[in-house]
Amino acid sequence: MEYVKKNRRRILMSLAGVIICAVSVGVFKLAALGVDPFQSLMAGLDAMIPIEFGTLYVIVNVVLLLFSLIADRHNIGIATFINLFLLGYITQFTHELLRKWIPDPSLPVRCICLCIGIIVICFGSALYMTADLGVSTYDAVAIVMSAKWKWGRFKYIRICTDLVCVALGCILFLLAGNELGSIPTIAGVGTIITAFFMGPLIDFFNEKVARPMLGNSSMV
Secondary structure, X not given: OHHHHHHHHHHHHHHHHHHHHHHHHHHHHHHOOOOOHHHHHHHHHHHHOOOOHHHHHHHHHHHHHHHHHHHOHHHOOHHHHHHHHOHHHHHHHHHHHHHHHXXXXXXXXXXXXXXXXXXXXXXXXXXXXXXXXXXXXXXXXXXXXXXXXXXXXXXXXXXXXXXXXXXXXXXXXXXXXXXXXXXXXXXXXXXXXXXXXXXXXXXXXXXXXXXXXXXXXXXX
């Protein structure tokens, strides 16, 4: 009976975590102070590769999915596919709803949205990572490096992977012929804050909230 309850709790945590992450990205978009590190990379790739963004997004995630399947299949589960097929729609709905409520946000409001977005996305990520029913294809990279390959603690590995994504995104964006002054559109203050603080914040919520909620210790 306890096993059934625990599995039910894991499923609920996984679903809640993905939904919370999707909502937070909508809040992040309203802030318009730079995209998250992975989206920064995607923006750079989109500028370089002449195919539709939706198709490119699927291709990149399939490549990362193959990496996880080869390196550690344990990270692939229901949350992985919910991320792939559901997150975008919830994010779009959240952003459109917020735009109706706050059609012209001032800079202070955008800063508040940025802070809320970062905290909420880290909380949601901690929930579905600890639930251990799969993670997003990008999250899996840092988890494999920390838990499987033992390269270091997750929060430090995550900072490194986020910074690499931001750097590559900016380089590709410039190589595609964009001006240096347009860089803040893909790597603004929100991107830098997220790159440095997302890993430690996820680690904090894992230890203080998600693991006690589940009643076990996670690999992350």
